[in-house]
Amino acid sequence: MRHVLSVLVENEPGVLSRVVGLFSGRGFNIETLNVGPTLEDGLSLMTITTSGEEQIIEQITKQLRKLVTVVKVVDLTHLQSVEREMVLIKVNAEDERRAEVLRIADIFRCKVVDVSGNDLTLEITGDQGKIRAIVSLLQRFGIKEFARTGTVAMRRSMQVD
Amino acid sequence: MERTGAQVLLECLLQEGVESIFGFPGGAVIDIYHHLPEYPALRHFLVRHEQGAIHAADGYARATGRVGVCLVTSGPGATNTVTGIATAYMDSIPVVIITGQVPTPLIGNDAFQEVDIVGISRPCVKHNYLVKDVKDLAWIIKQAFYLARTGRPGPVLVDLPKDVLQAKTVFEYPEAISMRSYNPNLAPNRRQVRKVTELLRQSRRPLVYSGGGVISSDAAEELTWLCRTLRIPVTSTLMGLGAFPGDDPLWLGMLGMHGTYAANMAVGHTDLLLAVGARFDDRVTGKISSFAPSAQVVHIDVDPTSIRKNVNVDVPIVADCRQALRGIREELEICPDLPDWSDAHQSWLEQVGEWQRDHPLRYTFSEEPIKPQFVVEKIYELTKGEAIITTEVGQNQMWAAQFSKFHRPRTFLTSGGLGTMGYGFPAAIGAQVAFPDKLVIDIAGDGSIQMNIQEMATAVSYNIPVKIVILNNGYLGMVRQWQELFYAKNYCATCMHLNPDFVKLAEAYGAAGFRVTKAADVERVLKEAFAIPGPAIVDVVVEPEENVYPMVPAGAALTDMLLV
Numbered sequence: 001m002r003h004v005l006s007v008l009v010e011n012e013p014g015v016l017s018r019v020v021g022l023f024s025g026r027g028f029n030i031e032t033l034n035v036g037p038t039l040e041d042g043l044s045l046m047t048i049t050t051s052g053e054e055q056i057i058e059q060i061t062k063q064l065r066k067l068v069t070v071v072k073v074v075d076l077t078h079l080q081s082v083e084r085e086m087v088l089i090k091v092n093a094e095d096e097r098r099a100e101v102l103r104i105a106d107i108f109r110c111k112v113v114d115v116s117g118n119d120l121t122l123e124i125t126g127d128q129g130k131i132r133a134i135v136s137l138l139q140r141f142g143i144k145e146f147a148r149t150g151t152v153a154m155r156r157s158m159q160v161d
Numbered sequence: 162m163e164r165t166g167a168q169v170l171l172e173c174l175l176q177e178g179v180e181s182i183f184g185f186p187g188g189a190v191i192d193i194y195h196h197l198p199e200y201p202a203l204r205h206f207l208v209r210h211e212q213g214a215i216h217a218a219d220g221y222a223r224a225t226g227r228v229g230v231c232l233v234t235s236g237p238g239a240t241n242t243v244t245g246i247a248t249a250y251m252d253s254i255p256v257v258i259i260t261g262q263v264p265t266p267l268i269g270n271d272a273f274q275e276v277d278i279v280g281i282s283r284p285c286v287k288h289n290y291l292v293k294d295v296k297d298l299a300w301i302i303k304q305a306f307y308l309a310r311t312g313r314p315g316p317v318l319v320d321l322p323k324d325v326l327q328a329k330t331v332f333e334y335p336e337a338i339s340m341r342s343y344n345p346n347l348a349p350n351r352r353q354v355r356k357v358t359e360l361l362r363q364s365r366r367p368l369v370y371s372g373g374g375v376i377s378s379d380a381a382e383e384l385t386w387l388c389r390t391l392r393i394p395v396t397s398t399l400m401g402l403g404a405f406p407g408d409d410p411l412w413l414g415m416l417g418m419h420g421t422y423a424a425n426m427a428v429g430h431t432d433l434l435l436a437v438g439a440r441f442d443d444r445v446t447g448k449i450s451s452f453a454p455s456a457q458v459v460h461i462d463v464d465p466t467s468i469r470k471n472v473n474v475d476v477p478i479v480a481d482c483r484q485a486l487r488g489i490r491e492e493l494e495i496c497p498d499l500p501d502w503s504d505a506h507q508s509w510l511e512q513v514g515e516w517q518r519d520h521p522l523r524y525t526f527s528e529e530p531i532k533p534q535f536v537v538e539k540i541y542e543l544t545k546g547e548a549i550i551t552t553e554v555g556q557n558q559m560w561a562a563q564f565s566k567f568h569r570p571r572t573f574l575t576s577g578g579l580g581t582m583g584y585g586f587p588a589a590i591g592a593q594v595a596f597p598d599k600l601v602i603d604i605a606g607d608g609s610i611q612m613n614i615q616e617m618a619t620a621v622s623y624n625i626p627v628k629i630v631i632l633n634n635g636y637l638g639m640v641r642q643w644q645e646l647f648y649a650k651n652y653c654a655t656c657m658h659l660n661p662d663f664v665k666l667a668e669a670y671g672a673a674g675f676r677v678t679k680a681a682d683v684e685r686v687l688k689e690a691f692a693i694p695g696p697a698i699v700d701v702v703v704e705p706e707e708n709v710y711p712m713v714p715a716g717a718a719l720t721d722m723l724l725v
């Protein structure tokens with residue numbers, strides 16, 4: 001099962017390789033990984049998506065907590081959380097297909113961030129489902145370039161079930 | 162007053178109460194060596210290979226329970242320690258490794274003798290640091306020692322660029338440590354402790370399985386109280402030997418691949434397995450699915466990652482072993498009917514006793530060639546468990562574990578997790594430095610001893626009177642045993658023909674050398690070697706094809722043992 005881990009770390013050189021090395025050294029899998037500084041000086045937040053059986057995920061979170069530079073690990077999977085990813089897609093959009101691409105972009109509330117005679121570059125944010133949907137819709141036009149940030153996530157303030 | 166980084170480092174070591182440093186110099190650490198004579202309280206032992214330095218620091222730590230210190234130069238000096246760092250990491254031994262580094266402006270430029278030791282060592286240290294500013298040096302050293310010895314102990318490496326060692330600052334040793342990201346949990350959870358006492362009350366066939374954590378948390382006394390009070394039989398891992406007195410009738414011997422029949426059968430039949438400071442290594446469990454098949458499992462460990470890593474646990478207790486066992490003791494002491502609990506184990510104890518009687522450890526005596534087990538028995542007889550025994554790796558290690566008895570913690574030092582050939586001799590040097598008046602003996606194989614034999618020069622030059630007893634079978638015996646049993650006797654690359662003459666080798670270094678070929682001479686020669694004031698090698702020519710039994714083939718159930 002897919003898990004989203006929110007990992008607060010001391011922002012110091014080598015912290016990323018400690019985390020990544022833990023995954024590779026123990027044969028755990030990373031699907032996406034995103035890092036950025038937090039508002040608090042000296043701390044960064046990583047969002048890591050990974051998958052595995054419960055026992056593996058338990059090991060991953062415990063092993064992460066054991067790293068001296070890791071301050072906090074939260075598994076967002078069983079919590080209500082907001083998950084977003086940003087993707088840039090450069091899609092074929094020659095004359096007669098341009099309107100159609102733009103219509104799809106509009107439906108998905110994408111932004112057009114670059115245009116040329118042959119293609120359009122779209123910026124999309126959304127959860128995994130939305131990204132999968134637009135990618136599959138755009139694929140038939142031909143995707144020339146594709147860049148994604150990996151998931152960022154946050155626990156919702158209200159945990160209603 | 163301003164001091165250089167090198168002086169700051171040495172001041173910090175003093176503050177940490179360090180007395181002995183095992184090291185080897187080089188350009189990157191020459192500043193530290195330059196100032197070392199200003200600190201006569203810090204005794205430095207010059208080894209002959211950096212692997213010797215780290216194993217010696219590790220042996221010192223295992224024997225004393227204090228943090229061992231190793232000091233080496235950058236590049237090859239640093240990489241030479243990696244095997245020893247991994248050895249300490251696998252066995253949770255507190256050592257601080259100080260490595261030199263090229264000056265900060267050169268880092269990353271493939272400078273002379275530059276290596277990214279922080280990167281290289283990352284997977285096998287508890288934590289490591291590259292110091293970039295001399296102002297950070299004191300608190301980093303303070304943290305390094307703190308991390309090494311607290312929680313689950315382990316090696317911590319500090320990489321020191323040469324310009325940082327030369328830069329000046331005012332020395333101030335921080336009083337307190339504050340680390341928001343490191344707070345090992347030491348106290349047991351009360352509710353869990355009560356669950357354990359409840360399980361102990363119900364159990365009819367309890368078994369304690371203890372490990373190195375009992376030794377590193379100084380919990381031997383608490384463990385012994387528990388087992389004796391409730392009359393629970395005890396087995397332990399290789400790392401746990403010495404935590405429970407080896408001559409107690411409740412002691413079953415080690416479990417696992419070369420464990421005793423009684424210990425392994427007891428695991429197979431227990432209804433309550435109390436694992437204390439042990440991590441269910443595959444050499445211990447054999448086939449996981451048939452490990453302790455009818456037991457509820459209680460697991461006490463200070464490291465949460467150990468729990469449920471390999472086996473399912475019914476009651477996990479994340480805590481320091483000593484504190485957890487004390488917690489259990491407090492609960493038990495208010496139960497008035499404890500004698501009834503232990504009476505309820507009577508038929509279990511009889512069953513276990515029968516296993517012990519029917520299948521003790523055994524071998525067939527022979528006058529010549531000498532049986533290696535006989536040599537180990539003789540060593541035990543002569544030392545009565547008063548010596549510190551270290552081992553190399555292989556059959557020698559297993560025989561040392563099986564055929565001696567250990568009565569006290571920190572008297573058996575061996576590379577359990579990594580299985581590092583070449584560990585025993587330098588570790589013995591470290592232990593002997595800590596306990597100059599004790600008898601320290603490395604039980605060795607002819608293969609392993611050649612991995613760090615150069616340390617004989619260290620032993621001789623500081624008159625460190627370590628005794629090496631080589632069980633010389635002319636083979637890489639343990640591998641040969643596998644080849645014999647599981648690879649159709651294809652003895653490829655395990656015959657040690659052209660071994661050196663170990664007696665002459667000892668003499669070449671200025672140590673004493675002895676050779677024994679007949680059982681009748683073993684005792685006399687051992688006595689003689691143990692009595693001389695300096696280091697010695699006793700080369701015992703033993704049966705070349707003797708095997709370690711019982712044996713559980715890798716991946717088989719513990720109850721499927723090959724007996725003698």
Ligand SMILES: Cc1ncc(C[n+]2csc(CCOP(=O)(O)OP(=O)(O)O)c2C)c(N)n1
Pocket residue numbers: 553554555556557558580581582583605606607608609610632634636637638639640
């Ligand atoms: C550094 C290292 N290399 C290889 C091994 C694999 N190995 C395990 S036991 C063994 C044989 C050891 O031979 P020896 O030291 O002669 O001891 P014996 O088994 O004969 O007592 C070997 C090669 C190891 N444990 N460590």
